[in-house]
Amino acid sequence: MIFDFDGTIADTFHSAVAVLNQLADEFGYRAAGPEEIAELTSLGLRELIDRVGLSWHRVPALAVRVRQEMSRKMHLIAPCPGVVDALTALRARGVRVGILTSNNRDNVDKFLGTQPELRFDFISAGSGLFSKERRLKRLLATQRLAREETCYVGDEVRDIEAARAVGMRAVAVTWGFSSAQLLAASSPDHLIADPSELFALV
Numbered sequence: 592m593i594f595d596f597d598g599t600i601a602d603t604f605h606s607a608v609a610v611l612n613q614l615a616d617e618f619g620y621r622a623a624g625p626e627e628i629a630e631l632t633s634l635g636l637r638e639l640i641d642r643v644g645l646s647w648h649r650v651p652a653l654a655v656r657v658r659q660e661m662s663r664k665m666h667l668i669a670p671c672p673g674v675v676d677a678l679t680a681l682r683a684r685g686v687r688v689g690i691l692t693s694n695n696r697d698n699v700d701k702f703l704g705t706q707p708e709l710r711f712d713f714i715s716a717g718s719g720l721f722s723k724e725r726r727l728k729r730l731l732a733t734q735r736l737a738r739e740e741t742c743y744v745g746d747e748v749r750d751i752e753a754a755r756a757v758g759m760r761a762v763a764v765t766w767g768f769s770s771a772q773l774l775a776a777s778s779p780d781h782l783i784a785d786p787s788e789l790f791a792l793v
Contacts, residue, residue, distance in 0.1 A: 592681065592789070593730060595745035596692035596716075598767025600709070601702050602671045603661065607768075610660045618653050620645035633770040635748050658695050665701035671766055675708050677786035682710065686793055689713040689734070691726050691743065723753035731757065742780070742792065751777045762792065 597603045612622040620643045623631055631639055640650065678688055689712050692699060696716035703709055713734055715726050723743075731738055742760035743750060746767025751774070754761035763779035764786075765771040775782055781792060 592686055592762075592792075593689045593691050593727070593741065593743045594711075595743070595747070595750050595767075596690050596694050596699055596702075598671070598746040599744060599764055600670060600674055600690065601665075601668050603668055604768055606661065606664050606668060607657065610657050610664075613660070614653065614656055615643075617656075618645060618649050629770075632768060633773050635773065654693070658698060661694075662698055662701065665698050666705050668702055670706055670709060671786065673786035675706070677789045678709060680790050681793065684790070684793055687712045687734075687736075689715070689730065691715045691723060691730060693717070693723070723749065724756040727753055727757045727759065731759075744789070746774075748773060748777045751779045754779075762789070 594600050597607065608623065608628065615622040623643065631642070634642060640647065645653065681688055690699065692715070694716060696714065699714060699716050703711075713730070715730055727743060730736065731741065738758050742762050743754035744762040744764060745751070745754075746764050747769050751761040751763055760781070761779040762781045762783065763769075763774040763777070765774065765782065765784045766786075771782065771784070781788075783789065783792075
């Protein structure tokens with residue numbers, strides 16, 4: 592099982608929202624009010640960017656700044672509830688588990704440094720927002736993984752799309768950044784609401 596990081600393994604949602612609101616003036620988009628957060632989680636990334644008025648050419652620079660600001664918070668971030676027990680059970684069953692994330696490796700390492708019970712067989716960090724498909728293909732090759740025996744677990748539509756593009760099963764989780772309704776509309780192979788459900792997929 593290959594996992595996305597933010598919102599899937601690490602409970603970064605509220606910290607990321609705070610950082611994005613903090614950077615709104617600097618990057619020329621509007622901050623999100625607390626009353627509209629739930630609505631925004633029902634939007635895909637492209638629709639969300641358009642809704643808040645962010646210029647597309649500024650997206651890469653904003654992503655870099657968000658990671659820089661989040662770096663100061665990673666030692667305070669907790670795992671998503673239930674993830675530690677689920678991954679421990681999976682590893683005990685002999686399942687190889689890895690991470691593929693667009694976050695940078697330093698942030699992942701800072702988080703894992705405070706979570707010694709969370710262990711992964713491989714980590715691929717720093718992919719672009721829309722280049723997870725290429726990274727998944729590379730992981731299948733370098734880790735010698737059979738695509739029919741491997742799934743990608745994530746909390747956003749782009750995670751589902753990346754898995755589908757390389758012929759892997761897509762597992763969407765509802766405890767992260769995107770609403771269950773948005774994820775269901777993309778028809779993942781599995782839609783789960785609790786990490787304990789991961790064990791039943793093996």
